[in-house]
Amino acid sequence: MKRATPAKPTNPDPKAAMHHCLFCKIAAKQIPSAIVYEDEELLAFKDINPAAPVHLLLIPKEHVATLSDCDASHAAVLGKMLALVPKLAAEHGCKVTYDADGTPAGGYKTLINSGPDGGQEVYHLHVHLIGGPRPWAGQR
Numbered sequence: 001m002k003r004a005t006p007a008k009p010t011n012p013d014p015k016a017a018m019h020h021c022l023f024c025k026i027a028a029k030q031i032p033s034a035i036v037y038e039d040e041e042l043l044a045f046k047d048i049n050p051a052a053p054v055h056l057l058l059i060p061k062e063h064v065a066t067l068s069d070c071d072a073s074h075a076a077v078l079g080k081m082l083a084l085v086p087k088l089a090a091e092h093g094c095k096v097t098y099d100a101d102g103t104p105a106g107g108y109k110t111l112i113n114s115g116p117d118g119g120q121e122v123y124h125l126h127v128h129l130i131g132g133p134r135p136w137a138g139q140r
């Protein structure tokens with residue numbers, strides 16, 4: 001039976017989905033967020049419910065529901081998103097550093113949840129950047 005107000009979008013048409021999409025509204029500045037990076041294609045902002053001292057979300061401005069909806073045509077924007085992670089991590093004090101012996105310190109987790117079994121709650125592709133000194137409060 002079809003639900004009147006589905007919790008998750010079931011329509012694969014990205015143009016139909018984006019009207020109801022929280023992160024499209026954040027990208028359009030219709031909903032406020034703590035923005036830490038923006039360019040013509042990407043936006044990064046602080047997660048409203050951080051799982052760790054640093055918890056950023058990095059999105060493409062153009063609506064794509066999940067990583068599962070991506071193909072080779074998304075390779076450039078996906079690459080751009082991943083390449084932005086080290087810069088954001090450095091700016092937020094959680095980049096990986098090495099001491100004189102080459103022992104690593106610091107660091108972060110980079111996470112993309114996809115679909116219900118992947119634990120995705122917001123159906124607009126996003127990369128989590130989760131880091132800072134442990135212990136972390138959230139279980140990510």
Ligand code: 5GP
Nearest residue numbers: 033045046047048049113119120121122123
């Ligand atoms: P997912 O579970 O889909 O991978 O992650 C969605 C993330 O979006 C969660 O970590 C959640 O805290 C965050 N989130 C949900 N609503 C908002 C919001 O309105 N603003 C911000 N900044 N983050 C949100």
Ligand code: ZN
Nearest residue numbers: 021024063124
């Ligand atoms: Zn969207």
